[in-house]
Amino acid sequence: MSSNDIIVSLDIGTSKVRAIIGELNNGSINIVGVGSADSQGIRKGAIVDIDQTVQSIRNAVDHAERMVSIEISSVYVGITGNHIGLQSSHGVVAVSNEDREIGFEDIDRVLQAAKVIALPPERDIIGIVPKQFLVDGLEGIHDPHGMIGVRLEVEATIITGAKTAVHNLLRCVEKAGLQVSGLVLSSLAASQIALSKDEKTMGTALVDIGAGATTIAIFENGNIVATSTLPIGGEYITNDISIGLRTQTEMAEMIKLKYGCALIEHAEPDQLFKVPRIGSNSEKEFSQTDLSNIIEPRVVEIFQLVQAEVARIGGKELAGGYVLTGGSVVMPGMLAAAQQVLQTSVRIAVPDFIGVRDPSFTNGVGIIQYASRSSRKGMPSAGAAPAAKSVLKKSSPKKSGFVDKVKNWFSEFI
Template structure:
């Protein structure tokens, strides 16, 4: 890729749609633009209104375009939800080169062979994640390119999703006049930013606490071993505040963002605020302690549900503990509350880039890292060729020949080597 290439990620969440523009400069990433818009048409991480979702996508993309002064034509899109499933698979091919040197074509063929599995008609393959390659029986190979061998095998995890959810997501992006460069599983994108190599090897639970849903991913021995989505998140806290203070949901969200504290013991009694009450023209004064008495029980319940789900997924004893990300974990005292409930090591992951130092941007920045990693290996990664820039300056939209998104999607596959 040339030094001025652009990669754009699109993170469609329950509360916000975020478009992040990354500029690749000699192999490194600079975040040059961020656009966000209130998310409409999304409930608990699922699309319930296509037209509203399209409008939110357009607003976020337009915001990012105005910031940088370019036209965005292609995006990497994150996907998550409780419809995502993982399935182990095995592929075997003979090395095609006469000199028996394994090339990228051989790697592509063995990954395609691993994708030949029986699936119910309502599901389809989103991507494939290699666990290890085997060359003539030799195990533990992460990148067989350039090695000499006759027989190439792969042990991989196949990522599948519900056709309805996948096609609705693609349809929304297509109706927003964008092409999808690749679908990226949000957990795999986040781990590019949130987890170190050692954490993925020792065993770690990556927990993305969003507004409407919480996505849990278990990593062991360097691989994604399990994933799950719980229909809980920051919206539940907002709803509790709305009921407890008898105020509108929008006002409750504003109060949560400005005065929210996850623990009563860390809240301040002298911090006061007034709340307009439903069914009355008067306002009532509350303190941060009053608010924390509403917030703390729900926060503790969320972490208890997360812990129970991690144990169900086989992550009862994880040396790496828990790594939290997502917009909801920004609330003060959230980390302390998590440590008290989970009783293990917990930290919050934040992207280390100017302009996006916020846990809510982890997915979007992770997708850009994912695309860069794929391009560096000179291969596709669940996408169109990575050498094709996502956007260029002064490029008229009318000159772009659009390829059918559904046709492209049939040929995508994901590789994590």
């Protein structure tokens, strides 16, 4: 494996931290390593404990490193949250070459010009996404490189975030011993593999239902036009099960994953399981139907909130409907429940890569796809900040002497 063909993404979620290693091979991506660790220090998608988050990142990265025997030195990091904002901007520059051929330097200059906007002191620019370029007034250009012109303009969307949230995220990654190649808006990255070109053009809501938060991004005319985060997700379903069955939260999560069904009509009354009760040494038997009676009201509420939020941020008539992703949508009956509540076309997006065919990996794989496409175009990583000179970072082979092998062997049991 060539060390120059590696991109590593880091997806820090409420329940899991995932490090995914992608290998570029003739323009295509192969997922060669996946590391996952339980999240500690994250609540509702926000960092609440730096040290615990750092340890979770280290655990996930170590897991990924052991799979492919390389040392990860830098990562692209996904960012999300209710602090994210979108702002339209416009940039203009004169083409610098004597022959008036537009080069990558001109594209970089016009993007930097678009970043010159008035911002409150508590906000930072996370990235910039070009909507279209204009060459001497000609509109609708997606890649002006190589064209002839005198005046280059760009209409772009500036992605901003709260300075505190951005700096805490960068600090966690750096304290874990990693360099940050760039920050990428998670919903923008996920759209690379979750949405088709037509869906982005027609108007579609991409809904990422995680453990602690649900992120909504609306795409129209090929661009992201609105985003919002609701502080509700799969954890609320787990808490409802814990209270309803009077059992510990960990047990409730296990029951949800094994027997959960989002619709009562899809549940099997003869599917039985026993649950240890809090304050008692005995176990009580329940059916999947009993469990669905607890789960369905919360699932319906989540989709009702999503529908109301989409209408609030401007996505009232979406021809492309809704596309669901995130770890919480794998529960049986979720798609049918969404279709009943939203009353429009709904589908679940799953990455089509070996080893990560699960909606919970959509963000992580999307970050790799987003970074690789920016690199192939030769343009700066438009949606990522700080912009990296190269999307590919060298990863030196991991030294595995006898002592390291013994340590790794013991770590599997500790």
